[in-house]
Amino acid sequence: MWxxxxxxxxxxxxxxxxxxxxxSSTNFGSEQNTQASIIDLAMPGVLPVLNRNAVDMAxxxxxxxxxxxxxxxxxxxxxxxxxxxPKGYQISQYExxxxxxxxxxxxxxxxxKTVGITRAHLEEDAGKSIHDLYDGKSAIxxxxxxTPLIEIVSEPDMRSxxxxxxxxxxxxxxxxxxxISDGNMEEGSFRCDANISLRKPDDEYGIRAEIKNINSxxxxxxxxxxxxxxxxxxxESGESVKQETRLYxxxxxxxxxxxxxxxxxxxxxxxxxxxxxxxxxQKQIKDIQLSLPELPDAKKNRFISDYLLKPDDAEIxxxxxxxxxxxxxxxxxxxxxxxxxxxxxxxxxIGLCNKKNVxxxxxxxxxxxxANLHNYIIxxxxxxxxxxxxLNDAWESGSKVDEIISNKNIEQISNPNxxxxxxxxxxxxxxxEVQDYKNGKDRLxxxxxxxxxxxxxxxxxxxxLNQVLNxxxxxx
Amino acid sequence: MTYxxxxxxxxxxxxxxxxxxxxxxxxxxxxxxxxxxxxxxxxLTEDTAIETAKRVDNDISKNILKPLSGLxxxxxxxxxTKDIKTSCGSKMLDNFISPYDATVIEKxxxxxxxxxxxxxxxxxxxxxxxxxxxxxxxxxxxxHDYVPGGSSxxxxxxxxxxxxxxxxxxxxxGSIRQPASLCGICGLKPTYGRVSRFGMIAFASSLDQxxxxxxxxxxxxxxxxxxxxxxKKDSTSSEISVPDYYNYCINEDKKKFTIGIPEEFVxxxxxxxxxxxxxxxxxxxxxxxxxxxxxxxYTGLGVSAYQVVAPAECSSNLSRFDGVRFGHRSQxxxxxxxxxxxSRSEGFGKEVKRRILVGTYALxxxxxxxYYIKAQKVRNLIAQDFKNAFKEVDLIxxxxxxxxxxxxxxKMNDPIAMYLSDVYTxxxxxxxxxxxxxxxxxxxxxxxxxxIIGNHFDEENILKISYLFQRETEWHTQEPGx
Numbered sequence: 001m002w003x004x005x006x007x008x009x010x011x012x013x014x015x016x017x018x019x020x021x022x023x024s025s026t027n028f029g030s031e032q033n034t035q036a037s038i039i040d041l042a043m044p045g046v047l048p049v050l051n052r053n054a055v056d057m058a059x060x061x062x063x064x065x066x067x068x069x070x071x072x073x074x075x076x077x078x079x080x081x082x083x084x085x086p087k088g089y090q091i092s093q094y095e096x097x098x099x100x101x102x103x104x105x106x107x108x109x110x111x112x113k114t115v116g117i118t119r120a121h122l123e124e125d126a127g128k129s130i131h132d133l134y135d136g137k138s139a140i141x142x143x144x145x146x147t148p149l150i151e152i153v154s155e156p157d158m159r160s161x162x163x164x165x166x167x168x169x170x171x172x173x174x175x176x177x178x179x180i181s182d183g184n185m186e187e188g189s190f191r192c193d194a195n196i197s198l199r200k201p202d203d204e205y206g207i208r209a210e211i212k213n214i215n216s217x218x219x220x221x222x223x224x225x226x227x228x229x230x231x232x233x234x235x236e237s238g239e240s241v242k243q244e245t246r247l248y249x250x251x252x253x254x255x256x257x258x259x260x261x262x263x264x265x266x267x268x269x270x271x272x273x274x275x276x277x278x279x280x281x282q283k284q285i286k287d288i289q290l291s292l293p294e295l296p297d298a299k300k301n302r303f304i305s306d307y308l309l310k311p312d313d314a315e316i317x318x319x320x321x322x323x324x325x326x327x328x329x330x331x332x333x334x335x336x337x338x339x340x341x342x343x344x345x346x347x348x349x350i351g352l353c354n355k356k357n358v359x360x361x362x363x364x365x366x367x368x369x370x371a372n373l374h375n376y377i378i379x380x381x382x383x384x385x386x387x388x389x390x391l392n393d394a395w396e397s398g399s400k401v402d403e404i405i406s407n408k409n410i411e412q413i414s415n416p417n418x419x420x421x422x423x424x425x426x427x428x429x430x431x432x433e434v435q436d437y438k439n440g441k442d443r444l445x446x447x448x449x450x451x452x453x454x455x456x457x458x459x460x461x462x463x464x465l466n467q468v469l470n471x472x473x474x475x476x
Numbered sequence: 477m478t479y480x481x482x483x484x485x486x487x488x489x490x491x492x493x494x495x496x497x498x499x500x501x502x503x504x505x506x507x508x509x510x511x512x513x514x515x516x517x518x519x520l521t522e523d524t525a526i527e528t529a530k531r532v533d534n535d536i537s538k539n540i541l542k543p544l545s546g547l548x549x550x551x552x553x554x555x556x557t558k559d560i561k562t563s564c565g566s567k568m569l570d571n572f573i574s575p576y577d578a579t580v581i582e583k584x585x586x587x588x589x590x591x592x593x594x595x596x597x598x599x600x601x602x603x604x605x606x607x608x609x610x611x612x613x614x615x616x617x618x619x620h621d622y623v624p625g626g627s628s629x630x631x632x633x634x635x636x637x638x639x640x641x642x643x644x645x646x647x648x649x650g651s652i653r654q655p656a657s658l659c660g661i662c663g664l665k666p667t668y669g670r671v672s673r674f675g676m677i678a679f680a681s682s683l684d685q686x687x688x689x690x691x692x693x694x695x696x697x698x699x700x701x702x703x704x705x706x707x708k709k710d711s712t713s714s715e716i717s718v719p720d721y722y723n724y725c726i727n728e729d730k731k732k733f734t735i736g737i738p739e740e741f742v743x744x745x746x747x748x749x750x751x752x753x754x755x756x757x758x759x760x761x762x763x764x765x766x767x768x769x770x771x772x773x774y775t776g777l778g779v780s781a782y783q784v785v786a787p788a789e790c791s792s793n794l795s796r797f798d799g800v801r802f803g804h805r806s807q808x809x810x811x812x813x814x815x816x817x818x819s820r821s822e823g824f825g826k827e828v829k830r831r832i833l834v835g836t837y838a839l840x841x842x843x844x845x846x847y848y849i850k851a852q853k854v855r856n857l858i859a860q861d862f863k864n865a866f867k868e869v870d871l872i873x874x875x876x877x878x879x880x881x882x883x884x885x886x887k888m889n890d891p892i893a894m895y896l897s898d899v900y901t902x903x904x905x906x907x908x909x910x911x912x913x914x915x916x917x918x919x920x921x922x923x924x925x926x927x928i929i930g931n932h933f934d935e936e937n938i939l940k941i942s943y944l945f946q947r948e949t950e951w952h953t954q955e956p957g958x
Binding site for chain 1: 556575674676680708710
């Protein structure tokens, strides 16, 4: 009876080589403060100079979610004091963001819906405060200070934690597909704030709480679910929800209010006088439009129509750039049974990747080998069970599929004449059982298959063998 | 040694009449002698000056000559100078050694100048009298009981006292022109964007502009060429090419100037200032200028708009002085909030605090539209006013200040009266226009300045008219007896 209303603010670190307003590197994991120039340190007298690559990346994102790109957009200062914010203000955008009024289609349990994207603006990241390094003192690392971000703000269009995660994953796959972010959530390249409120259907929006800085899909789902429960309890007891900022604690799976001091800010936004407005021409937008890669949705549809894949499988395969290209590279060496190929990749190859904790792009068995394996299967030379074993073997040993098959002599016997000979021999040996079978004991078919498999050391192609046995026993 | 201009000095060095080292020693000794009286300098860079001069002499002996080889210069302490203390007149930066050179400093160094030292100034350039400096007030060389003006008071006083042939300044609301007027020298504020702001400690970013003090308009022309031009480190610096100002000035091609005098600039003047001003106008008429009465009807709103925009930007620009990475850090704090509060309370002076508070207020939720947005609207009206005027006239003329210098201490407890001394200068900053103050006479033995305002990037004609005026007058050659 309560409707959940969710809006997300997603912070995406852009994969530029240098920072948004300085030439310092944006590498992750370098020694502390080695990537902080006089500009990042906010030395007296320094000035920001815009990195145009970040602008192009923001435009790419905007075009990918059917948004409007502002032909003139301005930077504003967001003023607050914090030790990892060297200037005492963050350069962000307030009025006139670079991207606005976009939308994204998402699908959950077979139902499609559209999530509105209010805006996406460029801003710089802060540094990091480290509180547990020195006793009684805080340390500051400014390597991250000034790293470009886009903040993507959605409309309050999502109605469940699951929907929010689907939307979040879709944005994640888009920015990775565009190559504008590495999307690494553990390193903080992709993180999200969730605004959550409850209401009776058709009522006005309720009072919302904002959960800050959640950095995994699972935590987003858990945090929202916890928060929904908390708010429901409050509302049902007749109290009202407090508008506040909260933090999610994954260890205890709960949200807690931030100290009020941390949120009681009047940011005193005003246009940054050090930076000229960003002017974007129609030509620039057109050029970027032409350079866009195929997006996950388009790819999914193409996979369905070109390879006749099931929509769910097409969705998974197209959601990751590396997975999609792995699949497509396989298809170049394959001429049939693409769904079977997709199944094999999604269950076996991905399974091994997860088990061994490697990215698909770094899988030791490459797409040509998988294609080869697939062709052995569809030619009836090996069974799927054998293919799995061969994959495991190739993964561990680094051997080629062809070598493994010939060395182990495990190629299937698919020649019907050969199998007929073996079958005849076995049936003659077991005349009583043949009689029983013909009298209606259907189960004995399995017995014959087992005997023949034993004789052929498991190499008989089960499909062909079935045909052969049926012919011999029933005259079909 | 009696060189009276930058031009003469450059010629003397080039012809080896004097070495850069000799010249440097002369000026250094003058500075040291005057320091206890005038207090023009915060830091005297004696060792690096002597070293630089030697290097210049060595270059000259190999016939390597740069545009400003051997020219001694004083730099306002608002410009960051590598490995040299850059205090901005504040206790906050009393311990700050800059790790880099401002673009203006870099350009002047590369042009061959010899930096004598860093000049005194109002704290963070906030003041019109040089009394807000952490390093004590600067004296006006014409009368030591009087202020030299501000905020570039040290730079102006030093040039007027002839203890440096030239100096740099910055002008946010009149901080070059007003002290130039009160000290009887030339002070040029170029168009916003003409000179890079990189390395110039920001007061109000949309108004700040670096400029120059000299005794002679032609000297300003020579120097302006060297400090101007696009800087990729400053997005607001202009890509418009830099002309040869000096040759433009001395070119005898007569240009018939139409000069506008806004009634708002003269209607409230006292008789002495008014008479001095109209005497100067007569000189211009004599050399063939056409004088036109014009109106800049929003002039009266300039100070109010300025006193919103400048503090608003300053409140944000000065946030970086937090005691965390550089500058003053209070020893009396036990947590983060106290570190901020105490460091800033101890490090900033009264005027700076006042402006931070005013600016913070003006940008606050609920007040932003009434103050900041309204001030921006006034700013646009003022700019439009000038734009219309420049359709009719080439240059605009008026007194730089309503009166001569005031006494030290006279206006310190009356900030509004202090702010009003900028009434004729702030509107050009709001409009981003270039302007220059040149000496036009005296009242009670104290100098008065004539302000010439030009259209955007028309420094050439400001300098040319100033040069032509100085060919007819001797006000700029008057020296205070120190």
